[in-house]
Amino acid sequence: MAKYKTKGLDCWGKAKELRMKYYKDYAEAHDRGALRWEGGAWTFDAIPQALEGEVHVLTEEPYGASCGANPEVQVRYQEAAEGKWGCARDLCAYLRSYWGSIVLDEFIFGGKWPKADFIFQNHICCSHAKWLQVAAELEGGKVPYFCFDVGVGAYDKIGERQINYVVGQLHDGIEFLEKATGRKLDDEKLIRNVYNTYRSACYWAKTCELNKAIPAPLDEKTMFSLYVLGTLEKSNEAMADFYEKELYPEVKDRVANQIAAVANEQCRMLGDSQPPWGFLRVFRYLEKYGVVSVASLYTFSLIGWWKVNENGNLVPYPTLEEQGITIKDRDHALRLLTEGELKGKLMWAPFYGATYKNDIVTKMAKQWKCDAAIIHLNRGCEGTAQHQMEMKIALANMGMPILTFEGNMADEREFDETRTHRLIDLFVSETLGLKKVAD
């Protein structure tokens, strides 16, 4: 007899639909005279998307993840990047799939590689700026390329000077966009996009906050398919509406009615980093033991914005509406966008030190009532894998049992499923002392 009620998400179909439309629009953009551009999931898409006319974006990491979810294709693309282009095998797994797609002139969603009209990127890890720099090279070297820097310090160090530096670059970026495309930036569109960005980011965080409930209404595996929309185009009205008006209310309702993600929840897990995309069944394996992954800095903060309140707790960042702010003009829009990204996106914080990551994950473990942690030591992404061993030490000091396993988010050649199962079996049965509760 299951411990809790459970059911699928009603808005699941809508999420799938939005995602597929996004990729279709990108592929068909030129057929309609629309612009298309390449950037990162962390790029401030509100800006290029404010160009007049129809504009579509391809964000690199979700594309890489889509390749990773299809191991046969992923290997072929990556071997093309390694063999034909000549890059090292330990580079970011997403990046290698992306480059390989271009080298083979294939788009994983069908057809040939859709070349971009321009590139608008920001620099986060060692790879991001270079990723699309090389992509531009592979696409013939003529694609206009703009990259801006956001490495100005963690969320508690953001002041006027830091915001001015980034906003200054964004103004330069707009000049670049207008020159590269021959189109003007529509300030009203920009303003709407910034409101939408806040809605996407803040309502995703509010949704994640609901996972504090016991039983958790969502499990991390499901959340991967939901946050992804924010990695595609946070500034998109339909995406923002999905987060605010469909997902968040539905999950709130699940909490009110004690509808669980996993019917036999008996152990709440803290995760970290991307999962091995081709092997998400690992989560289903864990669920046989009633283990559900309920929280993760990665899943919460890749698109979600948070702040640490006066009590030292992680709480969702407030939307512009909640702050009572009306955007006045272009500069104001850019400032607010920058402020939200730099202060709210806690995923930037580990880039500035292990103490930041440790602080956030230990707070998260307490607030989301996690019993244990499973850390995927992700060889495929240095950005999210930073300080994972320090995180382990910090959580162990809290008395939390932790399993680490090495793998790769999007390179199946680097993930040993059998071995991982062995480790999970040992951890779950011996260290956690759990018995199977489901088949």
Add this chain to the structure above:
Amino acid sequence: MIVAGIDVGGKNIHTVIMKNGDILAKAEAPSGIKKGEAAEQLYNETLKQAKLKREDVARVVATGSAAQRVAFADGVIPDATADARGVIRLVPSARTIIDVGGEEGRAIKISPEGKVMDFAINEKCAAGTGTFVDTMARALEMPVEEMAKLSLQSTRSIPMNAQCAVFGESEVVGLIHQKTSKQDISRAVHDAIAGRIASVARIVGLEDDIVMIGGVAKNVGFVESLKRDIGADVVVPNDPDFIGAFGAAAAAAAGVVEEKVEAKVVEKETIEEGK
């Protein structure tokens, strides 16, 4: 009650038949490719050694990386659990176990009751295994035992790559060409492996008493290098490579086993499913 434990590793199989805590017979053999068959054959030999028949044994528990292949086992336990159960019976003061076999090196932190609290395993690009030792011994054209004893005669420390076995072997060849003495090269090899294993052990934290088991624990050169690296003493029980099988037998005696799960191909899921 008579019970049996079988440890099927990547390189070797060990069996132990036990009655009321006393070992009646034990045996080892290479695993080969057909591990299930090899395990059965070895088990039969062990039974013969103990002058027993299959029906005399109340319960058989398998462990090791290929435990699931032991068709006749009544259950399986994870290898780290077997190690913990085996070690705690022999060394009740044990708190850290270092197990280095042919294909894997691992460190296990155990509670006073012998429960696995934390563990770490050598991951990719780690040369801290028995296979690495064998490869280096071949490069030096001597048996592993001789290389081990020779390393104790060296007083020189030569840093060597131990992240990659291929690089490591190249370096040994380089040292040979530089006319470095075999003692010094032997010690460099053992220091390199010990460094790898020590780094894995430090992930779980080193707490006395530290017990070393697995086939490589019989390597006196390695044990000495490890003690030097961690700056602490290690306990090496008799027959350290049988401890896993002993632990599995102990689990059989205690009646604590996981049901054996048939190996099957799990249906492929896509990112869109989310169910």
Add this chain to the structure above:
Amino acid sequence: MEATEILKQFNDVWELRHEYAKDWKRRTGEKVVLYFCTYAPEEILYAANILPIRVLGGHEAPSLATPHVFDMWCPFCRDCLSQGLKGKYNDYLDGIMIAQSCLHLRQAFGAWEIHVPTPWKYYLCMPNAVRSPRAKPFLAGELAEFKKALEEWTGKTITDQDLDRGIDIMNTNRRLMKQVYEFRKEDNPPITGTEAMTMVWASQLMDKREHNELLKQLLEELPNRKLDRDPGVRLMIIGSENDDRPFMEMVESIGGTFVIDDHCTGSRYFWDEVIPNKDRLQAIADRYCDRVPCPNKDWGTEDCSRTRFPHILQLARDYQVQGAILTQQKFCDPHELDIPSLRRYLEDDGIPCYFLEFEVTVPVGQFRIRVEAFIEQILAEELFV
């Protein structure tokens, strides 16, 4: 002092770096700060009468680092952390600082901050968009904060005169090393690549005022120095951090000479000077934004061009390079991202390239075979030109 003796002193500093730093402290009574990454503004540290020394590895397996930074990260960075965890700096180090660049070194710094007892620590947000006009004023602001933090720590104000002194010390050092490098343009350079690299390593590990004095003496000696060796094939070494002496010596014993380099333990460290300006901090900021970039800062705001590649090619031409050895520390992303493009760029200009991956120790024997073959290939190609 003869050139050989001076070069030996450089080597001694590199080998006995901790002893040097402890002795310096005893002599001067001042503080020592360890910097991670060559974007650190040493000018300001000198202005504060602090000795800046660069963190380098010990070429030992970094087993102490594994519980803090797992094995897929740059072995050099893990080795650096391991040196700290081993307590090699405990006796004398007063502070650490990093000017942010690659994630690998940031991880080493992050773990060091927590586990290696160091009284003072500082994280400088060195801009990544060095080609953006916004970067220079931002960096000047960062440097102002850094200066303030140093003043609070030392209890002494850093004046413009102090900054001028710091800039002069650094600029003089850069200029003198560049002058030494000029000699490597000769047909039979009076200084080998190994010796030149050792000179740069020493610069990063000792008081540059003392280093400058030795450089001046060396510059007097070099015109008359004749090396009893055949320079062989003129090579360039390009890549991430390299202080692998056995490798350098090996190559230069089998028919090659490294006549020039581009890496951060070589020319990339010192190639560009601070151009004096009334606003000293802005002048320093300008230098660090304009210097030959680390690959992870080598990207732009208009197109996919890099500034480092034309610089490398110019160096190759100026030094009449016949072949380039591209090296990277295993797992080093910044260089891995550039190498396929760099290789094509150089080979399109007729400069053959050979790639090698480095670790804390390298299989010199195996590398010897490969480099010998590369040298033979270069000679064979030139035979048929």
